[in-house]
Amino acid sequence: MERVKIASMITIRKNQERGHADHGWLNTYHTFSFASYHDPAHMGFRSLRVLNDDRVAAGRGFGAHAHRDMEILTYVLDGSLVHKDSMGEKRTFGPNTVQAMSAGTGVVHSEFNASETEPVRFLQIWIEPAVRETEPSYQQIPFDPEEKHGRLRLLAAPKEAANGHAAALYQDAYVYAAVLGSGESFKQALAPGRHAWVQVARGDLAVNGQALAEGDGAAISGESNLCFAGAGPHGSEFLLFDLP
Amino acid sequence: MTDINVLVVFHSRTGRTEKLALTAAVGAVQAKANIRLRWLREAADDAAIESAPEWKENRQRMEKEYIAPREVDAAWADAIIIGTSGSPPELQDYLASLGVLGSAGKLEGKVGAALSSASIRASAAHEKNGALLAALAQLGFIVVPPGSQSEALERARLQGRRITEVARALKGAGLAG
Numbered sequence: 503m504e505r506v507k508i509a510s511m512i513t514i515r516k517n518q519e520r521g522h523a524d525h526g527w528l529n530t531y532h533t534f535s536f537a538s539y540h541d542p543a544h545m546g547f548r549s550l551r552v553l554n555d556d557r558v559a560a561g562r563g564f565g566a567h568a569h570r571d572m573e574i575l576t577y578v579l580d581g582s583l584v585h586k587d588s589m590g591e592k593r594t595f596g597p598n599t600v601q602a603m604s605a606g607t608g609v610v611h612s613e614f615n616a617s618e619t620e621p622v623r624f625l626q627i628w629i630e631p632a633v634r635e636t637e638p639s640y641q642q643i644p645f646d647p648e649e650k651h652g653r654l655r656l657l658a659a660p661k662e663a664a665n666g667h668a669a670a671l672y673q674d675a676y677v678y679a680a681v682l683g684s685g686e687s688f689k690q691a692l693a694p695g696r697h698a699w700v701q702v703a704r705g706d707l708a709v710n711g712q713a714l715a716e717g718d719g720a721a722i723s724g725e726s727n728l729c730f731a732g733a734g735p736h737g738s739e740f741l742l743f744d745l746p
Numbered sequence: 747m748t749d750i751n752v753l754v755v756f757h758s759r760t761g762r763t764e765k766l767a768l769t770a771a772v773g774a775v776q777a778k779a780n781i782r783l784r785w786l787r788e789a790a791d792d793a794a795i796e797s798a799p800e801w802k803e804n805r806q807r808m809e810k811e812y813i814a815p816r817e818v819d820a821a822w823a824d825a826i827i828i829g830t831s832g833s834p835p836e837l838q839d840y841l842a843s844l845g846v847l848g849s850a851g852k853l854e855g856k857v858g859a860a861l862s863s864a865s866i867r868a869s870a871a872h873e874k875n876g877a878l879l880a881a882l883a884q885l886g887f888i889v890v891p892p893g894s895q896s897e898a899l900e901r902a903r904l905q906g907r908r909i910t911e912v913a914r915a916l917k918g919a920g921l922a923g
Contacts, residue, residue: 563811565783565811565812565813566768566811567781568771568772568781569775588769588772607776608772608775608776609772609775610772610775610781610783614810
């Protein structure tokens with residue numbers, strides 16, 4: 503019997519090709535369609551629907567607004583955010599923390615730069631849930647920055663795999679963060695039928711030999727092994743999404 | 747499903763009515779509405795606010811987190827929920843601004859409701875809301891009264907749901923503006 507070979511494919515989404523809006527208080531880059539940036543060719547990748555790279559000025563932020571049926575992850579790179587929601591949560595968090603809001607049947611929340619003097623930069627990620635109309639929930643999990651150095655630190659995963667150590671998702675998706683110094687590398691397997699998205703938060707990275715710079719993303723399908731190598735003068739911090 | 751826009755406008759000094767407004771908004775979101783929350787900025791003089799630390803702190807916070815209702819918000823809305831404690835002058839000013847829209851026929855077929863802030867018995871809440879509901883009816887709103895739930899937050903949440911469902915039914919029947 504002839505086996506069907508799935509072509510391996512890495513498609514790079516360059517930093518400067520992303521949607522961009524500068525509102526003064528908010529300078530934001532959209533890897534996928536979001537708000538006033540709409541590109542039918544970039545509506546997401548698998549269940550990854552939104553990947554925004556936001557910079558919010560001191561003291562500013564997003565006023566009360568609503569979400570439904572979406573798994574929303576926030577990963578702060580510099581500065582800190584204060585989050586408030588209709589579930590009664592009021593929390594401040596900074597880098598080396600994964601914040602997850604499972605919107606389910608509906609939440610109203612606000613998020614502001616916690617500082618009156620410094621800007622905040624963060625990645626905001628929306629993953630479509632496999633189940634709808636779930637009870638809304640909030641999770642905030644800090645970790646030791648050493649745990650992402652030279653290896654993958656799990657940020658979010660399906661509940662059974664998250665095990666209190668990472669944010670639990672209503673989707674068979676695994677989200678990791680890692681920091682690699684220049685010249686450092688590691689490998690990660692990608693199971694058959696799984697797809698990966700790599701997003702470079704800072705610095706320079708090579709994925710299976712392909713060079714990625716800050717703000718670049720890469721969609722990867724049909725590969726069984728991912729080799730990550732820190733490049734450039736300072737290496738890289740990046741996120742990896744392992745998706746069904 | 748018909749898209750429904752719900753505008754929640756509130757006046758709050760201590761944050762209690764704000765919480766009710768947020769809860770009503772959640773109810774509307776649960777019924778799959780798009781929502782906007784708007785705060786009626788207080789006209790009180792600075793000396794009065796300075797003398798009450800909790801009020802001052804809440805005011806500074808809300809000033810940052812919310813914007814005031816604009817004419818485009820009322821035009822956008824299929825339904826408007828108003829949350830206040832008592833009948834502050836800011837509410838009267840807002841109703842007057844809606845009156846201008848109403849006279850121009852811009853509120854025709856929209857649904858209106860009022861939230862009562864205190865955690866009081868439903869019957870007392872109805873009484874307190876009577877004047878506001880009458881004012882909304884006069885402006886041309888189709889008024890949806892609150893339910894009979896005794897707990898204020900749960901009542902607010904269900905009211906958010908109900909106003910969305912009523913607005914959707916009216917719109918589906920071609921009765922909304």
